[in-house]
Amino acid sequence: MNFADIQQQASRNWERFQSGETPRILVGAATCGRAAGAMEVIRAFREAQAADPTLLPVEIQEVGCLGMCFAEPLVEIRGPKGDRVLYESVTPAMVPDLVQEHLRQGRPISRNALCRMPDGQQGEIRDEIPLFTDLPMIHHQLRVVVRNCGFIDPSDIDHYIARGGYSGIARAMEMGPDAVIEDVKLSGLRGRGGAGFPTGLKWGFARKAQGDVKYVICNADEGDPGAFMDRSVLEGDPHAVLEGLLIAGYAVGANHGYVYCRAEYPLALERLRAAIDQMRNKGFLGENILGFGFAFDVTIKMGAGAFVCGEETSLMQSIEGRRGMPRSRPPFPANAGLFGKPTNINNVETLAAVSAILEKGGAWYAGIGTEKSKGTKTFSLAGKISRTGLIEVPMGISLRTIIEDIGGGVLDGKGFKAVQTGGPSGGCVSAEHYDLPVDYEHLAQVGSIMGSGGMIVIDEESCMVDVAKYFLGFTENESCGKCVPCRMGTQHLLRLLTGITGGQGSEDDLETIRKIGDTMKKASLCGLGQTAPNPALTTLDAFMDEYLAHIRDHKCPAGVCKDLISFSIDPEACTGCMACAKVCPVEAITGTKKQPHAIDPQTCIRCGACRQACKFGAVRVE
Amino acid sequence: MTTTEDLTTSLRTILEKYDTSRDNLIPLLQDIQEHLDYLAPEAVSLVAEHLDLSENDVYGVATFYAQFRFHPPGRHRIKICQGTACHVRGGGMVLDAISRKIGIVPGETTPDGNISLERVACFGSCALPPVMVVDDTVYGRMTPRKSEKLIEDLE
Numbered sequence: 001m002n003f004a005d006i007q008q009q010a011s012r013n014w015e016r017f018q019s020g021e022t023p024r025i026l027v028g029a030a031t032c033g034r035a036a037g038a039m040e041v042i043r044a045f046r047e048a049q050a051a052d053p054t055l056l057p058v059e060i061q062e063v064g065c066l067g068m069c070f071a072e073p074l075v076e077i078r079g080p081k082g083d084r085v086l087y088e089s090v091t092p093a094m095v096p097d098l099v100q101e102h103l104r105q106g107r108p109i110s111r112n113a114l115c116r117m118p119d120g121q122q123g124e125i126r127d128e129i130p131l132f133t134d135l136p137m138i139h140h141q142l143r144v145v146v147r148n149c150g151f152i153d154p155s156d157i158d159h160y161i162a163r164g165g166y167s168g169i170a171r172a173m174e175m176g177p178d179a180v181i182e183d184v185k186l187s188g189l190r191g192r193g194g195a196g197f198p199t200g201l202k203w204g205f206a207r208k209a210q211g212d213v214k215y216v217i218c219n220a221d222e223g224d225p226g227a228f229m230d231r232s233v234l235e236g237d238p239h240a241v242l243e244g245l246l247i248a249g250y251a252v253g254a255n256h257g258y259v260y261c262r263a264e265y266p267l268a269l270e271r272l273r274a275a276i277d278q279m280r281n282k283g284f285l286g287e288n289i290l291g292f293g294f295a296f297d298v299t300i301k302m303g304a305g306a307f308v309c310g311e312e313t314s315l316m317q318s319i320e321g322r323r324g325m326p327r328s329r330p331p332f333p334a335n336a337g338l339f340g341k342p343t344n345i346n347n348v349e350t351l352a353a354v355s356a357i358l359e360k361g362g363a364w365y366a367g368i369g370t371e372k373s374k375g376t377k378t379f380s381l382a383g384k385i386s387r388t389g390l391i392e393v394p395m396g397i398s399l400r401t402i403i404e405d406i407g408g409g410v411l412d413g414k415g416f417k418a419v420q421t422g423g424p425s426g427g428c429v430s431a432e433h434y435d436l437p438v439d440y441e442h443l444a445q446v447g448s449i450m451g452s453g454g455m456i457v458i459d460e461e462s463c464m465v466d467v468a469k470y471f472l473g474f475t476e477n478e479s480c481g482k483c484v485p486c487r488m489g490t491q492h493l494l495r496l497l498t499g500i501t502g503g504q505g506s507e508d509d510l511e512t513i514r515k516i517g518d519t520m521k522k523a524s525l526c527g528l529g530q531t532a533p534n535p536a537l538t539t540l541d542a543f544m545d546e547y548l549a550h551i552r553d554h555k556c557p558a559g560v561c562k563d564l565i566s567f568s569i570d571p572e573a574c575t576g577c578m579a580c581a582k583v584c585p586v587e588a589i590t591g592t593k594k595q596p597h598a599i600d601p602q603t604c605i606r607c608g609a610c611r612q613a614c615k616f617g618a619v620r621v622e
Numbered sequence: 623m624t625t626t627e628d629l630t631t632s633l634r635t636i637l638e639k640y641d642t643s644r645d646n647l648i649p650l651l652q653d654i655q656e657h658l659d660y661l662a663p664e665a666v667s668l669v670a671e672h673l674d675l676s677e678n679d680v681y682g683v684a685t686f687y688a689q690f691r692f693h694p695p696g697r698h699r700i701k702i703c704q705g706t707a708c709h710v711r712g713g714g715m716v717l718d719a720i721s722r723k724i725g726i727v728p729g730e731t732t733p734d735g736n737i738s739l740e741r742v743a744c745f746g747s748c749a750l751p752p753v754m755v756v757d758d759t760v761y762g763r764m765t766p767r768k769s770e771k772l773i774e775d776l777e
Contacts, residue, residue, distance in 0.1 A: 031745070031746065031747050031760060032747050032749050032750055032762070034760055035747045035750045035753060035760040035761060035762035036750055036762050036763070069749030069750060070749060072749075072750065072762075222746065223743065223744065224744070225704075225705035225706040225707070225709075225743055225744035225748075226705055226706035226707050226744065226748050227744075227746070227748070228746035228747065228748050228749070231746040263652070263689055264742070264744075264745060264746065265746060266758075301648075301649070302648075302649065302652060303689075304648055304651075304652065304687035304688070304689040304690065305687050305688030305689035306686060306687050306688060307743065318648065319645060320644065320645050321643075321644040321645045321646065321647035321648055321673075321683065322644075322647075322683060323682060323683055323686040324686065324687075339645075380748055380749070381749070382706070382707035382748035382749055382751065383706070383707050383710050383711070384710060384711070388707075388748070388749035388750070389749050390749070420706065423706070454706070454748070456706045456707055456710065456748075458710065462710050467710070470706065470709050471706075474743060477743075478743070480686075582767070583765065583766065583767055585715075585718070585719050585722065585766050586722075605718075607715050607718060607766075608712075608715065609712075609715055609765075609766060612712065
């Protein structure tokens with residue numbers, strides 16, 4: 001079958017899927033949806049269907065993540081009149097009503113309706129249900145990498161093809177490898193794994209490298225705590241990534257690709273395996289792809305739980321069956337990489353963008369973003385923010401727009417303190433830079449990095465010294481130990497920060513942190529050690545007063561560091577609702593209903609559960 | 623009870639699926655752990671023999687990665703995420719609560735072999751923190767109370 005036939009068949013399948021002929025239930029069943037209970041909801045729909053198959057000729061389908069994780073589980077229902085409504089926070093208990101009202105009567109329920117989906121017919125949809133694209137979280141977004149996530153069935157290759165998929169590789173093979181690399185250069189795409197190296201340039205090096213055997217690798221070892229963009233793309237649209245890898249292989253002259261994906265992402269691995277099988281069936285892998293004489297195959301390698309394996313030289317060691325320890329460069333992987341052969345490594349998001357770029361052209365992509373940071377970037381919004389989830393925005397959008405407009409502001413109306421970008425390699429951007437345009441250059445200017453795109457919002461109730469200690473605890477644990485600056489540096493920094501949060505720090509420690517941090521930046525072998533001090537250094541710059549409060553006054557202003565705080569209940573504000581007593585894990589709270597409670601300081605373990613539970617602000621922390 | 627002989631036979635079936643090149647080492651260990659739930663000493667020697675590596679070399683690789691275990695885990699495995707998002711939203715509280723409740727620290731298994739407790743660096747479900755995983759089910763938006771209730775239901 002040639003590509004035009006494949007496309008035609010896919011379009012027919014897609015149109016059937018899109019048409020309102022069959023009522024349909026689409027459940028967001030990526031990992032976050034599942035964590036919120038999506039599978040129980042699917043079970044409830046299936047039971048309702050089994051109970052009365054005649055009345056419910058619906059197809060129940062799993063889709064990927066739309067990015068609005070805060071509202072999970074998300075269920076889209078296409079009723080008998082073609083109207084498509086997305087419901088939020090769906091529970092099995094809501095299923096009978098949804099079945100009765102929307103699926104049978106064609107009357108969408110306003111309660112729990114988040115929005116109307118695009119392309120839906122109006123039917124009897126009430127006006128009070130907003131359109132998907134008008135939702136504040138969606139309005140500022142521009143979807144390139146996650147173009148299909150949540151809209152297509154990720155286990156059906158036809159859905160991907162019908163929405164433009166694999167026309168990128170078809171176009172690439174008509175253009176020839178050199179023109180492909182030029183087009184990627186023209187797009188201005190920079191590596192989305194974090195460092196931001198121009199992708200086209202990187203491909204050019206691998207293409208020029210001498211060697212009969214070359215490799216391309218997709219780095220899907222997303223180990224940054226707080227980042228889940230790659231997982232969402234792999235779960236929601238695996239073909240977008242695999243097509244990008246195929247294009248990379250074609251451009252650099254590699255006939256074999258690897259996807260190195262962490263074992264902690266079982267659903268992503270499942271989707272990848274299924275997608276690769278479908279590619280084989282359609283002829284997108286094998287000896288003579290689409291009749292252009294290009295041969296390519298893909299192997300999945302599962303990570304085994306080592307953060308440092310996200311670093312390219314470590315990752316290659318791991319594929320080779322060794323300890324994932326980095327080595328010094330040069331030689332660069334482009335010349336001597338996997339098994340000593342020329343190798344090109346790109347991140348998941350980079351490759352998903354590549355398939356879109358080859359489909360629509362480099363000039364199109366270059367029209368998005370800023371002068372030096374082209375295109376879009378996905379971010380995972382997490383931490384103390386109202387609307388957590390996955391977003392994709394044009395480069396250059398302001399931090400304020402991301403947090404306030406898209407994310408709905410800080411959780412529970414608390415004050416914004418900082419946002420941690422780039423995971424353990426990144427830094428904290430404080431409130432004074434709230435209007436900063438988000439791109440590679442501006443984030444670097446304030447001492448942080450783009451990183452892979454994790455954004456953890458930190459509010460006034462979070463302690464910055466504790467946040468720094470948290471990241472150092474992570475990097476100390478994940479340092480591979482090969483080079484001394486990283487191995488010893490992370491240990492020392494963690495010890496100093498632990499001392500400060502425990503009330504045993506001195507002002508000299510701050511100078512020591514800077515010295516060790518600077519040494520690590522200059523002397524560490526790989527990116528892990530070079531960036532590990534960033535969380536400590538950036539918080540030291542922006543939140544010196546908080547460090548000093550711990551050191552001089554033995555106080556944690558945010559009320560987090562356990563050794564420096566004590567809890568009490570303000571009898572004036574306490575209504576005696578018992579909420580705090582119910583959550584106290586050690587029964588340190590006493591009192592009767594409607595009477596002010598009290599905390600026994602001897603029993604209290606200062607976990608803060610009561611403070612979180614109290615709706616009246618009666619729990620005081622000092 | 624599996625005898626050593628049974629163990630060897632079932633491991634040989636796994637080994638046969640892989641050729642003897644070194645890059646099969648990690649996939650092979652993963653496959654064996656999937657099958658046995660941990661890496662028994664016999665398994666390590668068989669893998670070393672199959673790939674013509676020293677046992678030392680195999681242990682050197684296996685101990686580097688967090689995924690591999692050298693002791694059998696409990697019948698139920700509880701993993702509590704300590705990623706950044708979970709950390710700032712109370713993941714530590716959930717871990718402490720479970721730890722207190724079942725009387726073991728992360729990395730241990732209860733003496734009756736029922737539950738093992740692990741802390742993990744990040745699950746990638748950062749939008750629903752704090753996250754805990756019981757066997758293969760991921761639970762989001764946990765609180766110490768909710769997590770304790772989940773444990774109570776484990777037989």
